[in-house]
Amino acid sequence: MAKMVNTVLGQVAADELGKTLMHEHIFFGYPGFDGNSLYQKDRTELVKLGVEAVNVAKSQGVQTIVDATPSDSGRYPDLLREVSEKSGVHIICATGYYYEGEGAPAYFKFKQGLGIAEDELYELFMGEITNGIGKTGIKPGVIKLASGKDSISEYEELFFRMGARAQKVTGIPIITHTQEGTMGPEQAKLLTSEGVDPKKIVIGHMDGNTDIHYQLQTLEYGVYVGFDRIGLQGLVGAPMDSERIIVLLGLINSAYANQLTLSHDKVNVWLGKAPEFPDDLAELTRNWEMDHLFKNIIPELEKHGVSKATIDSILVDTPKNIFNV
Template sequence: MGQVQTVTGEVEINDFNYILMHEHLQIGYTGWHLDPFSPKYIRKEIIDRAVDRLQELKTYGVDCMVDPCTMELGRDPELMAEVSQRSGVRIICSTGFDLEARGKLFAIQRLSWEEILEIYLKEITDGIGETGIRPGIIKAATGYNRITEYEEMCLKAASHASRISGIPIITHTEHGTMGPEQVQLFKSEGVNLQKCIIGHCCANHNLDYQLSILDEGALVGFDRFGNEHFSKDRLRIGTLYGLLQMGYSEQIIISCDSVCSYLGRFPFNEEYENWHPRYLFNSVIPELKQKGIKENDIQNLIQYNPKRYFSI
């Protein structure tokens, strides 16, 4: 199947068992460090907490995790590498910028898409900063119900970076909008859509929305299980069940988009006790089995689809 780039080096894809495609070790929204009431940043505690989480996931068969944190949201490849080495779970990090409303990097927003492409390729080829750690995935993002001019440039840069480097794309969508538009933009730029995961589709329960992505050949991410701020899990399960019954199990991944540590204040009004990847194995997968979903379809969601995605 080939190799995939992790923060600790290239690894044979077939060496992996379960791959979680969208989880985070830490997130820090732009400007978090300017808030005098932010919790104190203690790196050792963040690393220890992440190691504990990944070692727990390892008991479920997880041996690889994708952390698609964008450059401006607290991405720390050296922290990822230390957590990976200590936990025994491989981690894949990303290159790419966030949606405009959340990133607000005005120096970057003034660049052309070609200059943004150069940034992505520099990281893919030479590594992130002075670390030498290379990303294995490209992140792209759009806002709610629209794609800004800046976001379109980032998507175009991601498209060309994927075509040049061969590494795949994973996206962020706001509240399950603009996924089909992302697909059409990637398609117009000549991207192999089998190398694209359209993220957070589980916030949209309209099957026409899902099919407009799936029927083009892209994958959809049901990747926020456990966080009911964006959607109820029973609606996620119902939509996912419907798509599996329709025969789309080879184009769906499941994950939680969980955050092990926030830099700054916790962004939601309430804690979500199920917002942890073990919820997939303790609740989501057992419920799918109870509904009659076949074992091979379930293995597609957490094992075979990620492997195919990275091997194309």
């Protein structure tokens, strides 16, 4: 019998998720965005923009989107619920926080300094997963954890350990952020050493690293790795899609297709003032949309011999299995 998955509209059987993008952001703002009163969109505009973005993925047959936005970066579960209602696409939201370098709120830093952060953080994870986020009643379907480039700080490790503790009780998957594709094996080792089933772990943004041996080192822990920044090139150390395709093909041809997830990490609606990229970066990221995978990357993989059945397995069977374990 299929397990039930928390979506923003309530529980859905894992078998009914269908084609799934495992790491996207319908709304996202770096912590502090809400302090800029000059660039605040109203609810109606946000929902409209969110629906338009989700419909781009829906046009490619996507039935479920995992919105990996952490709670300190513009996670609006009530808006996601309305977007899901209007678009007809399942949306799974997250509980968790961003990595220290770009997200650490003074609130938990202060509590950590006093040595009293652990219990409150665990209480937060458990409370949201079991009772819902705030007064919305919406329960997250994944735990989001993150670390910075080339290290997992003491602050970030605290979140990993409490996230692992909550995962073991609730059973919902963990998805992570690796900065520039670093610390993948270390994240996998930390979480599995805390007792998390590797089949409930997706180490995210691993396509930031084009060393296939590094990928294999992470995969050896039995976890999934996310090639989930497709289309994001030139920013935050991201390689070219052409380089990612080479590594993807190597992993698929080495029988690791069943441990891969695909997505874009697309920021569809920037909260606060949207960044203005210089012309060269704007050109590099022009395909960074939630249909890019289907329009440009999958045809390239198929051209190199990857079967439709394998692609369907990565996009349909793997997400189902992650939520079904």
